[in-house]
Amino acid sequence: MIRLTAAVLMTSLVFACSQDNGGRQSVGMVETSAEADTAEVLDGNPLLGEWNTPFGVPPFDRIDGSHYLPAIRAGIAEHRKEISAITGRAEAPDFTNTVEALERSGAALNRVSRVFSAVNATNSDDITKQTAKVVAPLLAGHQDDIFLSGDLFERVDAVYEARDSLELTAEQRRLLEETHKDFVRSGINLDGPAQTRLREINAELATLNESFRENLLNDTNSFVLLVEDKADLGDLPTSLVALAADEAKRRGHDCECWAFTLQRPSIDPFLQYSPNRELRRRIFQGYAMLSNNGDANDNNAAASRMAQLRAERAALLGFETHAHYVLSDRMAEAPELVSELLDRVWVPAVKTAVEERDARQKMMSADGIEGGLEAWDWRYYTEKVRKANYDYDEEALRAYFEVTAVRDGVFALANRLFGLTFERRDDLPVWHPDQQAFEVKDADGSHLAVLYMDFFARESKRSGAWMNALRPQSKSGGMVTPVVTNNFNFPAPTANGPSLLSLSEAETLFHEFGHALHGMLSDVTYESLAGTSTPRDFVEFPSQVMENWMKEPEVLAMFARHYRTGEAIPGEIVEKITASTKFDQGFRTIEYLAASYLDMAYHTLDSPEAVATGTFEDAVMADIGMLDEIIPRYRSTYFAHIFAGGYSAGYYSYLWSEVMDADAFQAFKETSLFDADTAARFREHILSKGGTRPGMELYENFRGRSPQIEPLLERRGFL
Numbered sequence: 253m254i255r256l257t258a259a260v261l262m263t264s265l266v267f268a269c270s271q272d273n274g275g276r277q278s279v280g281m282v283e284t285s286a287e288a289d290t291a292e293v294l295d296g297n298p299l300l301g302e303w304n305t306p307f308g309v310p311p312f313d314r315i316d317g318s319h320y321l322p323a324i325r326a327g328i329a330e331h332r333k334e335i336s337a338i339t340g341r342a343e344a345p346d347f348t349n350t351v352e353a354l355e356r357s358g359a360a361l362n363r364v365s366r367v368f369s370a371v372n373a374t375n376s377d378d379i380t381k382q383t384a385k386v387v388a389p390l391l392a393g394h395q396d397d398i399f400l401s402g403d404l405f406e407r408v409d410a411v412y413e414a415r416d417s418l419e420l421t422a423e424q425r426r427l428l429e430e431t432h433k434d435f436v437r438s439g440i441n442l443d444g445p446a447q448t449r450l451r452e453i454n455a456e457l458a459t460l461n462e463s464f465r466e467n468l469l470n471d472t473n474s475f476v477l478l479v480e481d482k483a484d485l486g487d488l489p490t491s492l493v494a495l496a497a498d499e500a501k502r503r504g505h506d507c508e509c510w511a512f513t514l515q516r517p518s519i520d521p522f523l524q525y526s527p528n529r530e531l532r533r534r535i536f537q538g539y540a541m542l543s544n545n546g547d548a549n550d551n552n553a554a555a556s557r558m559a560q561l562r563a564e565r566a567a568l569l570g571f572e573t574h575a576h577y578v579l580s581d582r583m584a585e586a587p588e589l590v591s592e593l594l595d596r597v598w599v600p601a602v603k604t605a606v607e608e609r610d611a612r613q614k615m616m617s618a619d620g621i622e623g624g625l626e627a628w629d630w631r632y633y634t635e636k637v638r639k640a641n642y643d644y645d646e647e648a649l650r651a652y653f654e655v656t657a658v659r660d661g662v663f664a665l666a667n668r669l670f671g672l673t674f675e676r677r678d679d680l681p682v683w684h685p686d687q688q689a690f691e692v693k694d695a696d697g698s699h700l701a702v703l704y705m706d707f708f709a710r711e712s713k714r715s716g717a718w719m720n721a722l723r724p725q726s727k728s729g730g731m732v733t734p735v736v737t738n739n740f741n742f743p744a745p746t747a748n749g750p751s752l753l754s755l756s757e758a759e760t761l762f763h764e765f766g767h768a769l770h771g772m773l774s775d776v777t778y779e780s781l782a783g784t785s786t787p788r789d790f791v792e793f794p795s796q797v798m799e800n801w802m803k804e805p806e807v808l809a810m811f812a813r814h815y816r817t818g819e820a821i822p823g824e825i826v827e828k829i830t831a832s833t834k835f836d837q838g839f840r841t842i843e844y845l846a847a848s849y850l851d852m853a854y855h856t857l858d859s860p861e862a863v864a865t866g867t868f869e870d871a872v873m874a875d876i877g878m879l880d881e882i883i884p885r886y887r888s889t890y891f892a893h894i895f896a897g898g899y900s901a902g903y904y905s906y907l908w909s910e911v912m913d914a915d916a917f918q919a920f921k922e923t924s925l926f927d928a929d930t931a932a933r934f935r936e937h938i939l940s941k942g943g944t945r946p947g948m949e950l951y952e953n954f955r956g957r958s959p960q961i962e963p964l965l966e967r968r969g970f971l
């Protein structure tokens with residue numbers, strides 16, 4: 253069954269972009285007809301039929317881009333038949349013949365679309381991109397066909413009305429309630445014309461979502477900063493200098509020069525190290541104006557239109573605003589509760605950010621530069637303040653965070669906490685040679701899951717870091733073990749050296765692995781309630797909590813070793829890392845909160861009128877009292893989380909989850925970092941439960957009380 257939850261989880265920590273398809277040929281037209289005439293292309297299509305691979309993983313080695321569209325169409329056709337079989341039954345509706353049957357329906361479609369969306373995000377080519385554009389409205393329409401089917405709802409509703417007299421398990425009851433809610437939230441109770449309009453809105457939103465994503469990708473790729481004077485590189489670490497030199501060569505520059513792009517692993521270190529203020533300004537402006545230049549890649553119209561359509565849809569469904577609609581299905585429940593949390597953190601964060609600004613301004617004036625600090629100066633002087641106060645070079649740290657060592661570190665942590673073991677399996681098919689496959693075994697040695705990890709940035713991968721489930725866990729039709737993937741945009745190894753991560757990239761690895769654990773340790777009956785199928789403001793909790801362990805001295809000692817000498821990370825560096833955890837938190841919190849306020853502002857519009865995004869954003873920033881020297885983490889035209897992902901009225905979720913993760917980690921700190929009982933309770937009440945119970949109930953079962961905000965404020969240095 254297709255649920256209304258998104259399969260892809262993005263981290264708030266990184267936004268790197270790595271595609272450049274400038275030189276490729278377009279594959280031309282892809283059919284756009286929704287009706288399949290696909291008999292010939294189905295023959296030998298490896299996406300269909302049984303997957304004769306170890307653990308039944310997708311046969312990536314045999315799939316090419318042309319296989320997806322026909323397989324998805326065939327999946328839709330099959331799903332339709334399954335739905336007809338449910339609605340056509342003569343027997344009275346009951347839980348098994350209706351709700352459970354609906355849950356199991358669409359298996360073939362789900363299987364293919366999960367693989368497609370994963371591959372399109374990590375290894376896209378022209379044909380998958382074209383396919384995505386066709387598939388997005390196709391799936392949106394198909395979903396509407398199901399959730400707006402009166403015959404089907406009549407049966408679901410009958411079971412729902414009888415729910416108290418049925419002897420259902422707690423999970424069955426939850427599945428019934430969630431299924432019923434999906435219909436109601438999709439507009440089943442609307443009249444004919446309203447439903448027609450709803451379908452139009454959903455289809456248009458699906459298309460806009462894809463074009464927003466594509467414009468952003470193209471615009472990111474169209475920018476390059478070529479540096480020809482070595483002095484402009486400043487103290488940029490050698491590994492990144494090599495990467496920039498490779499990039500220049502790849503782009504056909506036959507000179508001693510270095511190319512910097514708007515990918516986070518490229519732009520961030522440049523802003524941090526280049527002493528050339530004008531070049532910093534240029535690359536910063538390139539980023540800040542992404543898809544905002546009035547050309548073919550401009551996203552202003554798409555963003556405005558999406559906010560407008562969402563407001564209209566919310567009104568149709570009887571909600572005050574899109575945020576009210578979204579939040580009524582989240583832990584936060586209502587926009588007021590989100591505002592309350594944002595405001596609670598905003599005030600101390602601004603105070604801290606102002607102090608940080610003054611310290612950076614002082615450093616800049618000491619450099620003999622006149623005038624005020626600008627946004628493109630922030631990271632450069634932050635690095636100088638860091639060096640002065642904590643005396644460690646963030647880039648020198650990279651030597652202790654070689655990607656394989658960090659990966660093994662997180663594996664070792666999962667072993668200490670839950671007894672899991674990880675065995676590399678090179679016999680499993682992969683979608684790209686860089687992708688690594690592991691068999692994960694439980695403490696008793698039984699097979700638990702397959703985990704794929706795909707670490708490096710490349711042209712065909714979209715920005716950021718994320719997890720998805722290629723196959724969620726379930727046991728309603730026999731035990732199905734999960735297959736999950738972690739995807740990153742870390743700097744690839746070069747001829748001169750391995751991939752060395754920054755501290756925050758290492759944190760990202762722990763974060764995404766937390767999502768992977770949530771998927772792998774799932775122990776539920778129904779797929780649509782498994783693993784990360786939870787409300788969005790709960791789902792970042794299991795991932796963010798993992799970040800806590802990473803910077804603990806005991807955990808660093810387990811994995812952080814110099815990639816050349818094998819020497820363990822020196823104690824004094826660890827002490828400095830610990831001492832600096834509150835460093836720059838004003839800036840980081842402000843840029844995140846500003847984007848959260850922007851998201852909420854777009855989605856609390858109560859009249860479906862188009863807004864001018866630029867003016868609108870300025871007004872929101874003025875309203876919250878944004879500092880001039882900081883821009884929101886994402887501005888409107890590149891805010892992919894909310895306009896090309898599943899985070900609309902949901903970007904606050906990271907902070908909401910952080911309240912829980914900081915408070916939950918305290919439970920370990922109060923005992924020990926690897927306390928067996930606490931870990932067992934965490935697995936039992938949080939990681940294994942998926943979305944089978946409301947988030948607050950799960951939390952309270954784990955902690956014995958509701959979460960408190962103080963550990964978060966303390967951690968960020970705001971208490």
Ligand SMILES: [Zn+2]
Pocket residue numbers: 261262263264763767792795
């Ligand atoms: Zn995440």
